[in-house]
Amino acid sequence: xxxxxxxxKDLYTPVIATxxxxxxxxxxxxxxxIKLPRNQKxxxxxxxxxxxxxxxxxxxxxSISSSPTRAPGFExxxxxxxxxxxxxxxxxxxxxxxxxGPFGNGFDVQRFKGKDMLFIAGGIxxxxxxxxxxxxxxKRHDFNRLIILYGAKNPSEILYPQEIxxxxxxDDVEMHITVxxxxxxxxGNVGVITTLIPPLELDLENTIATVVGPPxxxxxxxxxxxAKRLPDVNIYMSLERRMKCGVGKCGHxxxxxxxVCQEGPVYPYTRIKELKEAI
Amino acid sequence: xNRQAKDISEMKCCxxxxxxxxxxxxxxxxxxxxIAPHRKGEKSFSFQETHNPEEVVLNYNRTIQPIKKFFMPPxxxxxxxxxxxKPKVKKPEIKIEERIFLGIHSYDMKAxxxxxxxxxxxxxxxxxxxxxxxxxFIGIAYEPDEYHFAQDLGIDVYDTTGFSLFMVPAEKGFxxxxxxxxxxxxxxxxxxxxxxxxxxxxxRPEPTKKLKMHYNRLPQIFSHVYDSPVWKKxxxxxxxxxxxxxxxxxxxxxxxxxEVNLNIKEGTRERTWDSCxxxxxxxxxxxxxxxxxxxxxxxxxLYRKFKYLTDYSGELHCIGCGRCSYFCPAKISLVExxxxxxxxxxxxxxxxxxxxx
Numbered sequence: 001x002x003x004x005x006x007x008x009k010d011l012y013t014p015v016i017a018t019x020x021x022x023x024x025x026x027x028x029x030x031x032x033x034i035k036l037p038r039n040q041k042x043x044x045x046x047x048x049x050x051x052x053x054x055x056x057x058x059x060x061x062x063s064i065s066s067s068p069t070r071a072p073g074f075e076x077x078x079x080x081x082x083x084x085x086x087x088x089x090x091x092x093x094x095x096x097x098x099x100x101g102p103f104g105n106g107f108d109v110q111r112f113k114g115k116d117m118l119f120i121a122g123g124i125x126x127x128x129x130x131x132x133x134x135x136x137x138x139k140r141h142d143f144n145r146l147i148i149l150y151g152a153k154n155p156s157e158i159l160y161p162q163e164i165x166x167x168x169x170x171d172d173v174e175m176h177i178t179v180x181x182x183x184x185x186x187x188g189n190v191g192v193i194t195t196l197i198p199p200l201e202l203d204l205e206n207t208i209a210t211v212v213g214p215p216x217x218x219x220x221x222x223x224x225x226x227a228k229r230l231p232d233v234n235i236y237m238s239l240e241r242r243m244k245c246g247v248g249k250c251g252h253x254x255x256x257x258x259x260v261c262q263e264g265p266v267y268p269y270t271r272i273k274e275l276k277e278a279i
Numbered sequence: 280x281n282r283q284a285k286d287i288s289e290m291k292c293c294x295x296x297x298x299x300x301x302x303x304x305x306x307x308x309x310x311x312x313x314i315a316p317h318r319k320g321e322k323s324f325s326f327q328e329t330h331n332p333e334e335v336v337l338n339y340n341r342t343i344q345p346i347k348k349f350f351m352p353p354x355x356x357x358x359x360x361x362x363x364x365k366p367k368v369k370k371p372e373i374k375i376e377e378r379i380f381l382g383i384h385s386y387d388m389k390a391x392x393x394x395x396x397x398x399x400x401x402x403x404x405x406x407x408x409x410x411x412x413x414x415x416f417i418g419i420a421y422e423p424d425e426y427h428f429a430q431d432l433g434i435d436v437y438d439t440t441g442f443s444l445f446m447v448p449a450e451k452g453f454x455x456x457x458x459x460x461x462x463x464x465x466x467x468x469x470x471x472x473x474x475x476x477x478x479x480x481x482x483r484p485e486p487t488k489k490l491k492m493h494y495n496r497l498p499q500i501f502s503h504v505y506d507s508p509v510w511k512k513x514x515x516x517x518x519x520x521x522x523x524x525x526x527x528x529x530x531x532x533x534x535x536x537x538e539v540n541l542n543i544k545e546g547t548r549e550r551t552w553d554s555c556x557x558x559x560x561x562x563x564x565x566x567x568x569x570x571x572x573x574x575x576x577x578x579x580x581l582y583r584k585f586k587y588l589t590d591y592s593g594e595l596h597c598i599g600c601g602r603c604s605y606f607c608p609a610k611i612s613l614v615e616x617x618x619x620x621x622x623x624x625x626x627x628x629x630x631x632x633x634x635x636x
Binding site (some may be wrong): 010014016053055057058060079082096097151214251252254257271277 | 317357360365370397398401405406408412418472532534536539540543546553555556562564565569570582587588590591610
């Protein structure tokens with residue numbers, strides 16, 4: 001026990017980072033481009049998250065919505081939903097926030113090489129998936145087909161219209177959007193995200209599905225993927241929990257025996273099957 | 280740290296009468312801060328810093344709060360920050376001090392070794408280990424009461440693992456056993472006490488036999504009772520107050536929040552003990568609560584003791600101190616819950632056997 005603690009690095013002190021860009025995305029969502037001191041890289045994997053500190057307001061886990069290939073700097077997409085995120089929405093360029101992380105496992109991109117990638121995102125679930133989508137676009141030759149399914153409540157809540165526009169017009173990306181409640185101008189698909197799955201023609205053995213969305217979405221997407229006979233081992237899901245400390249201690253994010261901030265937030269479906277509290 | 284101490288019958292031993300014991304506590308106080316059980320109110324006990332050896336109570340059943348409060352305080356400041364202009368963040372220094380914990384029961388010592396595991400796992404936590412590192416423990420044998428079931432979990436009253444010295448109450452004083460080098464040094468330096476060479480006779484208390492199955496089998500039971508009706512039954516009586524978590528010697532979940540001083544120029548980030556039995560424990564900012572019912576939270580609490588951490592550490596993370604049951608305002612007994620789960624498991628096995636035949 002003597003002296004061991006001296007060598008242990010502090011887990012709870014954030015570094016001070018600067019907001020270098022802010023963009024209002026929807027009524028309740030903004031994205032922030034964050035720069036670390038001395039333009040250091042965050043060195044994250046797609047699908048990881050950071051703990052954002054706004055001093056006096058606390059700390060919250062926010063997933064990183066940009067690919068590490070676009071470093072230095074990284075993007076956070078933040079929905080205004082609590083005290084801290086409300087305050088964050090008031091911050092402008094040059095404001096300073098605290099950052100700890102990156103935390104969690106992220107997507108194991110090495111295993112996805114050469115595969116057809118099927119991205120399935122509901123609502124703000126597109127934020128963590130965007131880090132992976134951008135990664136596959138930046139390393140386009142490492143992957144085969146890129147199929148993006150995105151479901152939003154209504155057209156005004158579509159998160160990244162710019163990027164989605166770009167993805168839609170690329171020949172090497174198959175982009176499908178649906179909304180639950182269309183407005184007068186909407187000409188695209190209407191319905192929940194699962195309606196986009198049956199028409200897909202998939203090379204089943206070679207397709208990796210990555211799923212991120214609100215808690216209600218997972219079961220239904222899973223049923224649709226199973227109906228397609230996609231193998232369980234090809235399905236990955238990123239789960240939302242209350243990752244308060246990020247370092248596997250505080251207990252708030254636990255799903256049965258699994259600390260989401262350590263083992264997750266990305267889980268292979270084969271592991272989710274063992275975790276009864278997962279979906 | 281995890282080395283198994285030898286049996287006390289093989290250890291060097293001497294005798295302290297009551298007066299020598301007091302002198303020894305004074306001696307310890309001259310070496311370091313001494314933490315020992317004291318009276319708290321009429322019926323309760325508490326681990327506190329000793330200022331007067333007369334106030335130390337070595338004959339006690341259990342303290343309200345376990346020793347963890349000295350390594351992970353109920354409330355601690357993780358950060359200090361200034362809000363004037365650019366945020367400035369400072370981590371308050373954690374004072375490393377030598378402390379002697381006197382009069383510790385074997386199960387409470389075991390709890391510290393389990394917390395060592397929990398705070399070391401994945402990412403070791405400096406806050407805990409800085410406070411933990413210069414601790415010396417002096418154990419004491421105890422008389423199990425109706426709430427203790429540590430023996431049923433394989434923790435002997437005379438288990439000296441982790442201690443430097445071990446005290447066994449005897450007529451008009453204590454037998455003092457030398458467990459490790461530090462203990463040996465203390466006794467040498469103190470220089471008093473009657474050396475004992477004769478074969479010692481000390482009685483091991485009868486095993487309590489409160490659990491209906493051997494503790495080795497408990498993780499196996501917990502592999503089969505996830506959907507047991509027992510959880511709902513317990514939840515009907517449970518008040519969801521979280522007392523069981525707060526008095527638990529191996530619980531370590533916490534909450535973190537910021538506080539701003541009235542001058543709004545500076546503030547602190549605080550961490551406090553938290554409780555997985557409280558309703559909002561697993562709730563996220565969007566409002567979704569991933570463990571919204573009392574039965575699911577009760578199950579989670581017990582699975583953390585008998586299955587989840589156990590699968591990684593190989594140890595049960597309940598130490599049978601009886602605190603959660605003793606202090607439960609709804610009088611829910613952990614032993615009763617486990618026994619009901621065992622019965623449920625046995626019923627399942629019988630049913631399975633019948634179905635097969």
